[in-house]
Amino acid sequence: MAALENRLFVKMNGLGNEIVVLDLRAAPLAVPPQEARALARPGVLPFDQIMALYPPQTEATSAFVRIINADGSESGACGNGTRCIALYEAGRTGAAHMVFESVAGPLDCTVAGDGITVDMGVPRFGWHDIPLAGPVADTRAIELQAGPAEAPVLRAPAVVNVGNPHAIFWVEDVAAVDLARLGPELEHHPIFPERANISVAQVVSPEHIVLKVWERGVGLTRACGSAACATAVAAARLGLTGRRVTVTLPGGDLVIDWRESDDHMLMTGPAEFEFDGRLTAAMLDATAGAE
Structure with a gap:
């Protein structure tokens, strides 16, 4: 039984x-x-x-x-x-x-x-917290790329742990990225000893991000709340957005507020x-x- x-x-x-x-x-x-x-x-x-x-x-x-x-x-x-x-x-x-x-x-x-x-708690940015296979100088952009060495499709992701590991690649158009092809390779890249969630993010404005996610252990997904949180805080760390943004995923919108008073990530959306x-x-x- x-x-x-x-x-x-x-x-x-x-x-x-x-x-x-x-x-x-x-x-x-x-x-x-x-x-x-x-x-x-x-x-x-x-x-x-x-x-x-x-x-x-x-x-x-x-x-x-x-x-x-x-x-x-x-x-x-x-x-x-x-x-x-x-x-x-x-x-x-x-x-x-x-x-x-x-x-x-x-x-x-x-x-x-x-x-x-x-x-969703407080994000962690130390390389050992992600975790990565070894030290890096700055987790806002690490040395990692996908695609041909002479013309990489994706490069220099931000990495963050929000309860699970995430890598976020910044792109001009998420629809142009074949994440179904690139996601598996990146999820299992040796730099991620516990694998990682892989996102491609398009910053539309300081208040709006469009996101597509290859989820660790799942594959392409219509929505990933932890990836939305990870992307929002990574974008704010780089000065690409403010601390409160709307993240648009294939399944719809989430509002992420990286609260300044205590660095907690507040995620609001439907179920x-x-x-x-x-x-x-x-x-x-x-x-x-x-x-």
Whole structure:
């Protein structure tokens, strides 16, 4: 019997970022990577992340959350998924404010109308915090490129950790970049010992960025909240934007406010329910064909 068989799930999305919520607080168990990969198959229950909720470890928090990618690996942060579990918890309890625990730290959430704001914490910029394979002089622009050596398509990304590692390449037109081709190579580049989320960003104005993301462990995604945060703070560090920007992803807009008083990143955007159900043995059988 599969570990997750008969478990209830809720399918949600944040800006089209596909999220499966598993509330395991009543009967905690680990999410086996092979079962996550089986669920993510086309025609079964495709997702970008599973947000698995466990009993809280600290008083006055709602749950400890573990974030599982479609390839079965674990992530430290998922902004869109956090908005989804905030909406889920608000629907379950009626609360407009809640705090979740994660491996990256506390996630303070406020649900107000159509907008959900998540405090994503403080970004980290040290090369060892990203982490990178070795020291660099300045994480605002590191020596890395993609494409032909004589005419690189992408070069000199900013790198930042916002609970997971990100590399952001600045481009004139995100639509002109074949990130589906370049993303896998860059995600697994030796400079990133824990792999990295790869973004291409187009600064439209000091208040607006257009973003496309290759997400570590997922691939091309319609939205990535942590990438939006990473890009916003990287742009502000370089003087390309102010500390409050709208980030436009294929799935829609997020507002990122890098709060000056304490350097916390506040991400505001929508989330929505799609459907719920119960996991079956067939859905969790990695040896079966897609249904």
